[in-house]
Amino acid sequence: MLEKRLEVAREIGTLKAAAGLPIIDNEREREVLERAKKFRRVFEAIISVSRNVQHL
Known part of the structure; x- marks a missing residue:
């Protein structure tokens, strides 16, 4: 599932x-993390990796 997410992040x-x-x-990321609540750290990691992939 994360592999697909990174593929989509590259396209984005x-x-x-x-x-x-x-x-x-930043505003969109803040909204996502606010909704994530107890999974916030997982989503922070996913967002971080997605940002890096988008810069490629």
Whole structure:
């Protein structure tokens, strides 16, 4: 499942770059982490890895 998530993150990074959009959306990430509650650290790790993949 994480492999698929990273594949999608790469595609999103490509689309963001083509549209001139920033990779990081702090407000969106804050919303996701707020909803994650007890799984917050897991989601923080997933977001971190996804950010790195989008920069490739």
